[in-house]
Amino acid sequence: MFEGKAQAARNRQDLVMQAAWTAAALGRIKKMPRLKDMLSAQPKRSKPVSWQAMYASAASWAAAFGEIRTEGDAA
Incomplete structure (x- = not known):
């Protein structure tokens, strides 16, 4: 558990350092790169899931947690 939190803290620190480095580097260049070139690629949108598939899931x-009730099992 503590290893996971330590790794998350290191990841956050890496993100902050990367942002600081990028801001400093962009402040020193004469021509800014296009924003599209700076952003990561957006993942493709997944296909919509039908209501039947959602219901089955x-x-x-x-059912795995025993929560399926019939009409006579009113809680």
Whole structure:
């Protein structure tokens, strides 16, 4: 558990240092690069999931935890 938190802290520190380095480097150049070139590639959008597939997924999750109830099992 503590190793994961330590790794997360190192990752945050790396992000902050990268942002500081990039800001300093961009401040020294004469012509700014295009923003599109600076941004990471956006992932492709996934296909929409049908309601039937969502329902099946939720039902299987609920069944795994014993949450499927019938009409007579009112809680």
